[in-house]
Amino acid sequence: MNPAVRACALRRAYLRMALGLAPVPVVVWLGWNGRGAEALALFALVLTTMMVGTLVPRCALFGRMIKTLPEAGGQVLLTIDDGPHPEHTSAILDILDRHGIKALFFLVGERAAQHPDLVQEIMARGHEIGNHTQTHPATTFWMLRPVRLWREIAGCQETLSALCPGRPPRFFRPPAGHHNLFTALIAEVLGLKMMLWSARGFDGVLQEVPAITGRISRRLKAGAIVLIHEGTPVAVEVADVVAGMLKASGLKCDTPPTSLAFGDDEVIVERGAAP
Known part of the structure; x- marks a missing residue:
């Protein structure tokens, strides 16, 4: 497999990982500043989104897919x-x-x-x-x-x-x-x-x-x-x-x-x- 293609794909994938983890510092900051309810709500929202997008097979939240023919x-x-x-x-x-x-x-x-x-x-x-x-x-x-x-x-x-x-x-x-x-x-x-x-x-x-x-x-x-x-x-x-x-x-x-x-x-x- 072309090394340049692999490197490009991995760069894009790790960028997505960074974006997916972006709410974590916000959750920590909210908790540190005594806003536990808001931190918990944000954490629950992010976790639910990740789990649904990952474990529900026909959910296209993280990318396009073919599910039927016309x-x-x-x-x-x-x-x-x-x-x-x-x-x-x-x-x-x-x-x-x-x-x-x-x-x-x-x-x-x-x-x-x-x-x-x-x-x-x-x-x-x-x-x-x-x-x-x-x-x-x-x-x-x-x-x-x-x-x-x-x-x-x-x-x-x-x-x-x-x-x-x-x-x-x-x-x-x-x-x-x-x-x-x-x-x-x-x-x-x-x-x-x-x-x-x-x-x-x-x-x-x-x-x-x-x-x-x-x-x-x-x-x-x-x-x-x-x-x-x-x-x-x-x-x-x-x-x-x-x-x-x-x-x-x-x-x-x-x-x-x-x-x-x-x-x-x-x-x-x-x-x-x-x-």
Whole structure:
């Protein structure tokens, strides 16, 4: 990765960190001067803002993200996280082939490096790959500082770009959807758009397939971005049910259009434009 690009991204990220910490001296000053109630109120406001912006996956407070496709396009996007998986990936690919569905696989860099043949198989069958960090630190990603965050996103981008020359990832998804002040900024510098979802069944924590797929079904409509996972005890079964559901919906289920640009709060699609 270009050192100048990295240095520029980190400068901007640390500037954001400084701005985010700017209220701290004010809180201290208020407390020092006997204005404890005001200090507490300001501290609570800042803390709440930070936690909501960081831990609520679809909150775009700290940067732009793609959450849906335009309903007018009549398309739904199936996204599959946490692969490649030595037992699940090929089985899921067979399911998608059977139903005529193309998907976007958000891959973990170190897992992709361990199973390059599966990455090639995903691409060969007409699907797209996305960046899902190098090591998938799901429980700590939201608190990572800029240098470590850069390593996770840029490292995965380098890994996947090397495995798929000429077809680098266009989209990034943070683990568990948690992101902080620097995530969207670093993704943008790397040429990535952050993508979340609009329909998920919590298959990362639940194991009751009807409950998982029922939640997705209730949110399935034109423009939906569906999220399922590899690496869970019910991954293949969930993929089979969801693929059948998508096929029965009559909606087009393909990889993302050539160009997805951010709108005010949703996505603008331009087919045929340069990526």
